[in-house]
Amino acid sequence: MSDYIIRGTAGKGRVRFFAATTRELAETARQIHHTGRVATAALGRLLTGGAMMGAMCKNEQDLLTLQIRCDGPIGGLVVTADASANVKGYAVHPGIELPPKENGKLDVGAALGNGILYVVKDIGLKEPYIGQTELVTGEIAEDLTSYFAISEQVPTAVALGVLVDKNDTVKQAGGFIVQMLPGEGMSQEEALEYENMIDMLELRLAAFASVTSLMEEGMQPEQMMEALFQDYDMVIHDRLETKYACNCSKERVENAVASIGKKDIQEMIDDNKPVEVNCQFCNKHYIFEVEDLRQLITYDEEA
Numbered sequence: 001m002s003d004y005i006i007r008g009t010a011g012k013g014r015v016r017f018f019a020a021t022t023r024e025l026a027e028t029a030r031q032i033h034h035t036g037r038v039a040t041a042a043l044g045r046l047l048t049g050g051a052m053m054g055a056m057c058k059n060e061q062d063l064l065t066l067q068i069r070c071d072g073p074i075g076g077l078v079v080t081a082d083a084s085a086n087v088k089g090y091a092v093h094p095g096i097e098l099p100p101k102e103n104g105k106l107d108v109g110a111a112l113g114n115g116i117l118y119v120v121k122d123i124g125l126k127e128p129y130i131g132q133t134e135l136v137t138g139e140i141a142e143d144l145t146s147y148f149a150i151s152e153q154v155p156t157a158v159a160l161g162v163l164v165d166k167n168d169t170v171k172q173a174g175g176f177i178v179q180m181l182p183g184e185g186m187s188q189e190e191a192l193e194y195e196n197m198i199d200m201l202e203l204r205l206a207a208f209a210s211v212t213s214l215m216e217e218g219m220q221p222e223q224m225m226e227a228l229f230q231d232y233d234m235v236i237h238d239r240l241e242t243k244y245a246c247n248c249s250k251e252r253v254e255n256a257v258a259s260i261g262k263k264d265i266q267e268m269i270d271d272n273k274p275v276e277v278n279c280q281f282c283n284k285h286y287i288f289e290v291e292d293l294r295q296l297i298t299y300d301e302e303a
């Protein structure tokens with residue numbers, strides 16, 4: 001079965017959740033970028049978080065970008081997702097290798113080091129919304145949790161996991177985002193009920209095994225959320241497919257080349273050799289012949 005995200009609510013609509021299984025898209029990213037084990041985990045986690053945050057967008061045209069600038073050996077990560085949970089991304093240094101942590105887990109935190117997480121939401125306004133928070137652990141789930149708490153001021157639990165198999169392929173990947181919605185207009189009794197529910201959910205989350213170990217036991221996103229919400233009337237609203245997808249085209253790449261400026265393009269023309277441009281997200285090659293480059297400058301003059 002292909003990757004998907006479920007969206008739903010619980011606790012009389014006062015909690016909303018997104019839960020995803022993403023093995024295929026994490027594995028696709030690994031194959032495209034030839035990531036080493038730790039970058040497979042880092043990129044897979046950010047793609048999973050990005051896919052779910054894409055699925056949070058309200059309008060079909062909305063675009064979400066997660067960018068991590070950091071001083072660790074991975075050098076940074078970028079993930080872009082749309083509202084249909086099409087997601088793509090890359091790591092600046094995908095091939096790095098690091099010794100595992102004492103508990104045997106891949107050391108994503110050390111790969112990232114210190115840095116900033118930027119959340120860019122393009123919702124069709126003149127300027128995109130940009131939220132930024134410092135990385136907390138560099139393990140990505142905690143960093144997204146911190147972003148939601150600080151920038152969006154929504155208490156949120158984020159769990160993300162990628163299990164890399166002995167042969168370096170992705171064995172399991174998935175995650176969930178659980179958000180407590182502001183409890184406005186509640187009676188005293190309801191407010192108390194709400195507080196009790198939050199306490200209970202926090203206890204259950206603390207006792208939860210990692211996402212990938214739950215998946216190893218055969219649990220799908222549905223069962224994970226059922227285990228979390230049990231008696232809190234969970235409702236799954238819908239289920240949407242999520243996949244690794246790049247929408248690059250010669251035209252888009254052309255715009256990128258055109259934006260480097262006339263002087264640099266003229267230098268490329270003077271070299272009199274075709275220029276190869278690779279899409280950072282899918283590694284597709286685009287060849288620009290000298291004649292193509294000349295045309296780019298011409299267009300520039302007309303504009």
Ligand SMILES: [Zn+2]
Pocket residue numbers: 246247248279280281282283284
């Ligand atoms: Zn591409």
